[in-house]
Amino acid sequence: MNRLLPFDNKVEQIILGLLTVFIIIFPMLNFMFPEGSALHVSSFQLSVWGKYLCYAVLAVSLNLLWGYTGLLCLGQCLFFALGGYAFGMYLMLMIGDLGSYKSSLPDFMVFLGYKELPIHWKPFYSPWFAIFAAMWVPGLVAFLFGVLAFRSRIKGVYFSILTQALTYAAALLFFRNDFTFGGNNGFTDFKFIFSHDINSDGVSRGLFWASGILLIGVYYLIAWLLQSKFGLVQRAIRDSENRVRFSGYSTTHYKVFIFVLSAMIAGLAGALYVPQSGIINPSEMWPTKGLDIVVWVAVGGRGSKFGPIIGAILINLLKSFATRVYPESWLIILGFVFLFVVLFMPNGVVGLWAQLKSKYKFFQGSNKSDGAVLSNSN
Numbered sequence: 001m002n003r004l005l006p007f008d009n010k011v012e013q014i015i016l017g018l019l020t021v022f023i024i025i026f027p028m029l030n031f032m033f034p035e036g037s038a039l040h041v042s043s044f045q046l047s048v049w050g051k052y053l054c055y056a057v058l059a060v061s062l063n064l065l066w067g068y069t070g071l072l073c074l075g076q077c078l079f080f081a082l083g084g085y086a087f088g089m090y091l092m093l094m095i096g097d098l099g100s101y102k103s104s105l106p107d108f109m110v111f112l113g114y115k116e117l118p119i120h121w122k123p124f125y126s127p128w129f130a131i132f133a134a135m136w137v138p139g140l141v142a143f144l145f146g147v148l149a150f151r152s153r154i155k156g157v158y159f160s161i162l163t164q165a166l167t168y169a170a171a172l173l174f175f176r177n178d179f180t181f182g183g184n185n186g187f188t189d190f191k192f193i194f195s196h197d198i199n200s201d202g203v204s205r206g207l208f209w210a211s212g213i214l215l216i217g218v219y220y221l222i223a224w225l226l227q228s229k230f231g232l233v234q235r236a237i238r239d240s241e242n243r244v245r246f247s248g249y250s251t252t253h254y255k256v257f258i259f260v261l262s263a264m265i266a267g268l269a270g271a272l273y274v275p276q277s278g279i280i281n282p283s284e285m286w287p288t289k290g291l292d293i294v295v296w297v298a299v300g301g302r303g304s305k306f307g308p309i310i311g312a313i314l315i316n317l318l319k320s321f322a323t324r325v326y327p328e329s330w331l332i333i334l335g336f337v338f339l340f341v342v343l344f345m346p347n348g349v350v351g352l353w354a355q356l357k358s359k360y361k362f363f364q365g366s367n368k369s370d371g372a373v374l375s376n377s378n
Contacts, residue, residue, distance in 0.1 A: 015306055016219070023053075023212030027205040043204040048320070050204070050276040052313050053211035057269035059296040059308035060218055061262040066294075067303035068226065069258050070238035071155070075163035076266055077289035078170050079138035083267025084280040085174075086137050088187040089121060090130035091198070091275060095191045107189070108182045118180050127194060134271035135264045142263035146256040155241070164287050174282040186281025193275055204276075211272045215309070218265055223305060234258060295338050301348025310349050 026049065029041040058080050065071045092106045101110040105117060123129045145166060149159060177183035190198050197203065225231050236244045237251050245251050274280045283289075292315075300311020318337070322330045345352055 012306060016216075019309075020212075020216060023209065023216070027208045030201055030205055043199070043201050046204040046208045047276045047278075050208040050211045051273055052316050053208070053215050054269045054273040054276070055296070055316055056309040056312040057211070057215050057218055058266050059293055059300065059312040060215070060222065060305075061265040061269070062293050063297050063302060063304075063308040064222055064262045064265070065258060066297060067308075068231070068238060069234050069255065070241075071255065071259070072157075072160045072294070073163045073259075073262070074160050074287065074290040074294065075167035076262070076293050077287075078163075078167040078285045079142060079263040079266035080270040080273070080289075081170075081174075081280065081282070081285035082138045082141065083134035083270030084274040084284060085181060085187070085270075086124075086133035086267070087130045087271035088190075088274045088280045089124040089133075090127050091190040091193060092187050093121070093125050094193065095189065098191055099189070106182070106187075108177075108185065109180070112177060121180070131268075131271060134267045138263040138267035138270075139260045142260045143256065146259040147252075150252045150255045150259075164290060167285055167290055168287050171282045171285045171287070174285065182281065184281065186279060187274070188279040188281075190275060190278060198275055207272060207276050211269075211276070214268060214272060219305060219309075226305075230254070292334075295334065297348075299337065299341050299345075299348055301350035304348070304350045307348050307350040314349065 026041060027046055029039055030043065030046060033040040035042070058076065061079075062073060062076045065073050065076075095106065097104055099107040099110075101107055103110045105114055109117070124133070145163075149162060154162060173179055174181055174186075175184055181187075192198055193203060226234075233244060233249055233254060237254060241251050270280075270284075293312075296312040296315050297308045298311070299315055300309065301307025315334070315337070318333070319330060322333050326333065341348060345355065347355060
């Protein structure tokens, strides 16, 4: 196999091709067909599917840690939310004096009695600084936490618990009104993005395309990384970290780099999620959100490049349906889905075909051996 080719087989090439066609064509249906047409896609549908693409990027970022490095992070939603808050600060400043209080300050600051904009908000008048902050803020948090955790050789369930504790602490901090990030309500009521009406059809199409480009770009990045020497060491750490350390590699440096990279990817996904959802608040970094991402990856297939994408989209489609039809039973349904996957589909959706094929070969081999025993006895 050509090691420069970022695909494992032709099936992945076909799936990636279909995904690319969907990303290109789906927003075009918004303006190619009039409202009322069966082929028309509304701006609302674009924003919903754009959020699904952002969730897919988030799931891929966790899979980079959990599936390929063996680090189960329950705080990936924290990095997603930090990226969202970073870009949300820019969106809040773009409201200007069109808010409820007709002030240049965000409404929640006026309500809390602020007289001027806090100094750490001022750089976020620049959208490019906000995009950059959506990467370096989660990356910095991941770097500081990762250095402390990995140098202490914390791993396994202890690492998972610590990441969840970090997420819980951050959520409590962001719930505080005096933390200058909107408290319980967070950021909402956005008006403009890059000087365009954020609710316009053109912006909805642009955000969808940006989410799709990010997803494809992250896929290529991870595919390239996995086929490099770095990726080989990364998977060796997952399989036997002590053996890698005894071979002379600094596993701490590898794990810190991967942790920071996954946090930055999650932050970019959060930055694109916020203008499409129209809101960001501390509930996005609540620990239960981190568990949801684990379910997406497990359902799709941990340790595969397309599994997390499929899992994130399938579970969120199921959630969209179940919360409408069975709103009080959604968490029970999600729990049953996760248990079913763990017990009967350990390799997720992407591994189901191989699993069924191996079962078929096993039973076929058993039947042949039974036939041979019977013929020998005769």
